[in-house]
Amino acid sequence: MSTVAIEPLYRYSPREKPLCHCRAKILKPSSLNFSPKLLSNGITSFCKFKPHRAYTVRASSTDTALLETFESSPSFFKETFSLARTETVEGKIFIRLDKDEDQQCWQLSVGCSLPGKWILHWGVSYLDDVGSEWDQPPKDMIPPGSIPVKDYAIETPLKKSSEGQVFHEVKINLDPKSSIAALNFVLKDEETGAWYQHRGRDFKVPLVDHLLIDGNVVGAKRGFNIWPGAFLPNMLLKAEELPSKDQDSNSDSKDAKQENKHVQGFYQEQPITKQVVIQNSATVSVTKCFKTAKNLLYLETDLPGEVVVHWGVCRDDAKNWEISAGPYPPETTVFKNRALRTLLQPKDGGDGCSGLFTLGKEFIGFLFVLKLNENTWLKCKENDFYIPLSSSISFPAQPGQRQFEGVPVSEKTEEANQEVSQVPYTDDIINEIRNLVHDISSEKSRQTKTKEAQESILHEIEKLAAEAYSIFRTSIPTSTEEAVSESEPQETPTKICSGTGTGFEILLQGFNWESNKSGRWYMELKEKALEISSLGFTVIWLPPPTESVSPEGYMPKDLYNLNSRYGNIDELKDLVRSLHEVGLKILGDAVLNHRCAHYQNQNGVWNIFGGRLNWDDRAIVADDPHFQGRGNKSSGDSFHAAPNIDHSQEFVRKDLKEWLCWLRDEIGYDGWRLDFVRGFWGGYVKDYIDATEPYFAVGEYWDSLSYTYGEMDHNQDAHRQRIIDWINATNGAAGAFDVTTKGILHSALERCEYWRLSDQKGKPPGVVGWWPSRAVTFIENHDTGSTQGHWRFPYGKEMQGYAYILTHPGTPAVFYDHIFSHYQSEIASLISLRNRKKVQCRSTVSIKRISLFFHWKVLL
Template sequence: MSSTTTTLRIVEPHLVHHFHKQNPRFHLLQFNNKTKLNRLNYSSKKFIFNGGSFCNYKPSKVQTVRATSIETALVEADTVLFTETFPLKRIQKVEGKISVKLDQVKNKDKWKLTIACDLPGKWILHWGVNYVADIRSEWDQPPTEMRPPGSIAIKDYAIETPLTEIPSAGDEKKSHEIQIEFQRDCPITAINFVLKDEETGIWCHHKGRDFKVPLMDYVHDDTNIVGAKKGFSIWPGAFGQLSSALVKSEGFGPKGQQSTSKPEDPKKNTKRLEGFYEDCPILKEVPVQNVLKVSVRKAQEKDKRFVFVHLETDIPGDVVVHWGVCRNNDKHWEIPATPHPPKTNIFKKNALQTLLKMKEDGFGSWGSFSLDKELKGLLFVLKLGDNTWVNHMGSDFYIPISIENSTDVEESKSSITSTSAEKEAAKEAVAYTDGIINDIKNLVTGIASEKNRKTKSRGAHALILQEIEKLAAEAYSIFRSSSATTVEEVVPDATLEIPIPTSGTGSGFEVLCQGFNWESHKSGRWYKELNKKAEELSSLGFTVIWLPPPTESISPEGYMPRDLYNLNSRYGSMDELKIVVKKFHEVGMKVLGDVVLNHRCAHYQNQNGIWNIYGGKLNWDDRAVVGDDPHFQGRGNKSSGDNFHAAPNIDHSQDFVRKDLKEWLCWLRKIIGYDGWRLDYVRGFWGGYVKDYLEASEPYFAVGEYWDSLSYTYGEMDHNQDDHRQRIIDWINAANGTAGAFDVTTKGILHSALERCEYWRLSDEKGKPPGVVGWWPSRAVTFIENHDTGSTQGHWRFPGGKEMQGYAYILTHPGTPAVFYDHIFSHYRSEISALISLRHRNKINCRSAIKITKAERDVYAAIIDKKVAVKIGPGYYEPPHEEKWTPAIEGRDYKRKYPVGSKYYQLCEEVGRGGTATVYKAVCLPFQEIVAVKIIDLE
């Protein structure tokens, strides 16, 4: 038996002008047979990534500046130049356990399954059963008598039951517990479940897969279940995969897969049901609040050329200050000359690391630094004992130390911030306009190439020419807005800033977060929960968040709207929606509203009993419903798209309908503060109507959901998906480029490429990306999962265990990447954050240039903007040697199969070291498979 190793690697060119704040490292984990891990505290990858992003920058020359050190507490000083208290938000891991117990109920012919968790939280058991001889369904709902009180049915396949808090004695942890009773002779082969913490949104399962408690009254001879065995074995990367109880059975495959064994009479193969009790250790991440106090004082007369910086924090344990100084407003890190404070080490010739002193009372630590007054500022981040990095809202801490006078210190803070922001804005504007010029060139080239192919109509040529004209006008508007002016207009504080309409792509540097999943409505307070996560999402690098549908709806998820002006939904009230939108604006993020324009549920029935008469402010009659859907007897015109048969389809050709919808969208922009739209089911109506709606509401960013099936031949995906992506681009063209579209083509191709190790699929015949991103990247919104494809619906789930390869692709490539909420708040969080940081650091945008350098069976490689090289797959690839490259992010995805119940462990032996890379030989028993692993250690 062999295993397949897939390597994902991203590198950046050697940079010499900047130093990044975070310097995490990868580690190779070592396990023994006593370790019990699960999804919450272990990733199946061989690397644990402890920081947001990093880069091994090595300046060609380090300029030294004068500094000195002191070993005592803060030196007495004359004048306080600066003082500030910074709130620190960090994540702390809390240890706990999940207990699973199966025993017989006394004096009854019943058995009882008890599942308990001793970690704090609002725990929900999401569960179902497998029935005897039923190989068609992966999950089914249990019998009514088996469901504990408080259980809620989830569609027709599962049950959700809240765990009950069990009072604890003394200082013991509070436990949460659920008990499920069932008859010994019930026709159930297994109980499937996952645990969900509603406070954090984290699902305790393994990459979207369920876990099984086999009921051993019914087993087949070829079933790979070992529930009768004693013992408890946890596989790396799997949450609570129990060799005796929680088993991912090979005998019960997912939907659509046929079993190789025939169903037998359950009475022929029976086995005595045995009880068990097992514990599984888990970790939960909880937010922790601390503070950092910083003061700058002017020295006494005898040391008047120095200033003294004092740092004090209440963070427990070892705290290291990772620091440097700067001379100018560009905040370029420099290393001070010796002497340095005690317990200071030089870090990679880029910065210093000083261990703070423990306070006398043991609660926190402190440190003091004396610096030359001619310096501009002190730059630093904190590194904790568990390799956690703490920064200031996603940036370095910056302390001004220039002392011409105390007033200049405060002024310098604001001036430095504004100057830096202006420079960044200028750079983004240049990059954006360059992208527009490239778009124009590509369109002109496209027209020229048609002379040979002659496949485009005159209408298509006209659309391309319109796009060129539109892009040129946009570039000219940017040029005009960037012209210098000497007139300054004072705007009152109460004046609202009116958003400037764009081409549907925002700045081009957006990273989109889908801020919900299919279950988010259940708490009834989703807006409040998102409000708490706003700063966290902003610090991870997201610039735009997509909120769920806001309107009152027949379905709780919001996609069957009725009264469009009633914004009290299952996600929260209208006031709570306003508050969360305002909060995201405060942390620098744009907000998209999910608007359903294709269909609308009616309030009343007509004389035939058909629901097609509307109430509320938009009290339309049946003329607003298309006339070619027999289900709803509309008197409107024929539909301009595909019908959605679950609700009346709106006739957008009616003037009064378009007028009302324009007013509604503008009202949402003004009253709620939405910055743009996610447009649901745009296949249902012509894109030209979308153009009217967007030109009226002037969104900053807009994206449409144009869902279509890819091309297959005899069940296998075709390599050429040009027809599929052309249909999406045709819709974008019909909308006149005012909105982008989700790149469904790229998602589908990634499915086959990663799942089947067919990386050649990631390049089309012309050597470009094969999805919409290859033809019109500025309008392609790339994604790997959303509330429909993943979450609890799982209509088209991304290949299990391949998620980070998918994100490595979309977060480094052109287009606008979108990240699914469930993946952000999971064990993928740190790796996703690292990729987003890499994208921002290298200014990768929706129009970035891409050169695919390799696309073969087992490896894909590309270079983006000549800044970032990406390699995915187990095959060999190294970037060109003309430039110096330094490793940026490296992860591994192992897909191995082991006999159920076998013991797994690793023996690590160092076999070589060179530069910043340490190579280990990992021997994986029992298969004696040797794997060469490269560990990037930036320390």
């Protein structure tokens, strides 16, 4: 009997608050017993929810009378609140190695019995490459619907295997004549962003001994016992029996047995637990009893089990909790003379529970939270639920709880502002605009009207829209994300924040993947400094400056050695000085997640560092599968090509803060572009930003979007939530590249699926729709485009992409290859338009209409 612990790298749901380094509740990893066994009756669900508890309730005559009074009176308030809670469910990962029907190839199957959007993140290692355990497999081995991850891995979605059963599976065909030594993988849950490993390391399936067919051995024969890493045990091997007469001597029997050992395959189950987010709701209605002048509040919910309402009342806007006078609902107790607790009673149908509360007319609000057990409380965005009573009926009701906790609270004002009714004159203008739009977009009109007539109608639409917008702005107060006043900006001093800069930044990526090859990139860029400034850019992002194993700079070695393939330290200083002279701010590309070592340890592993920061293996995370670190476990994802630095070590953070401060003082950097921030907790980023006080900072949180059978999902909320969670972990001190928006633009523009440009609430569907001031929008960079082309923007649609990001909130970033191409004049025109209209990172968007021919948005 074996025990296997599956530990998620991210141990929190994206709908919960990000992990706090000191006080966070960390989900305990599962440590369950299992025994490998073959399936006989198919796969069944392993989800185990707590059973509903049955109640027998007798309603009193008083309760019945109150309920009848409530039902007969009109409600002046009613709202449904969304409730998100998590439960731990148990399931299994299934791993099988079989031969196909014609016995020519092997097939590896990986499945999971839990519901979710599962992704197999995998790679291979080759016999002749002992220095790397993760490489991309041959193209003919990659299943359909897979996505490459840089140059070392593949991500393949698991597909539902059969109707009516919760089982997802992926199959990979293995060529026995290939030089693949092993297949490595981890399992990723796309819904939560959690990664599941085998005992804290990668799953590893060794293939050398498995692929012996008729003595045709590829590479050296290796026994399982000499392989490092976490191997899958219980391989079922069977030796083919040879006639005894064919054995010449006892001395050859051992070799003959080894050469004729053939694999019958294996099957194994691994236990897995998952935090599943379950959506429930609570509806609150309030009416007035005209006989007693008291308020009657009815609360019902579909939450299972015992639900306790922890509640109180308040007399003014200070919302100080008080205990109201009776009568109280059944099963009500007083809690520490500060609040009341009422156990909700099961509804007659058995679906959920409810309670009816009688509240005095002297109170203006009802405050409550829901208690499910000693450790589970449901709140409204970390605050109390607040229900206005009749004396405060003129006040707008507080919106229900949003499902995504990372969204800034202040954004809730936008929907309320949109509900303000307009004067009749504005309605007339809007109707006239609709008529004109219908007139110009109809098929008959396009055939009969001249080009001049159509342009005249467009000018008329523009004038009417401007007039309606003017009335709208003067009739209601404007609310932006951070309450920034746009009137008379010259009198308001600009507030600079590292997450946003001034809010009017336009960023240029000042290099591509090939820029290092000339050896004098700094000097070449210096010659373009004035031109870059004149095009309207305010910030430029420079390549990594340090000595690096790779010429592009993303495998740093000696952090204080700034002689790189782009130029030496003096040329870098000269470039920064020239860029400052033309008014540009400079971002340094800081690679903090990993670092290449200078020396090998006694085991031949490269994990001893040299230079000024001569760390040993304590600076490497303990769960890095390749570099034998002695630090703590990683707080993020693993980067397989170099040692992952342990940022939880105080000496590491101290050294990195000193290095970043040195770069600011010695070189003159104004801020940071932070590479691969998925690899470590955002709270450490906050520490580095607080120490260096940059003008602007942005992190690269590159994560896969949500797909179903190879098709991009319309709802990408889970993807952008993970980016929001990272920004929240930095306390908003850094922005993040809006990978969500880039992915959505791919499908929207390539397939004319413009409906993707609005989410379910009528907002932009990327990070820019939830937290625009922290979203750095882009369509291409050195990884996605250039000569790498890992995720290239649809060809010929580049200007449509720039038209979107340069006219929307957020901080737009332009790629070097695009601005210094035939697109330059068009991009410059869009930048000029953005500056003239004073579009900034906090501008709000109202999406009026989206269709194939017409996409009308109003920027406020």
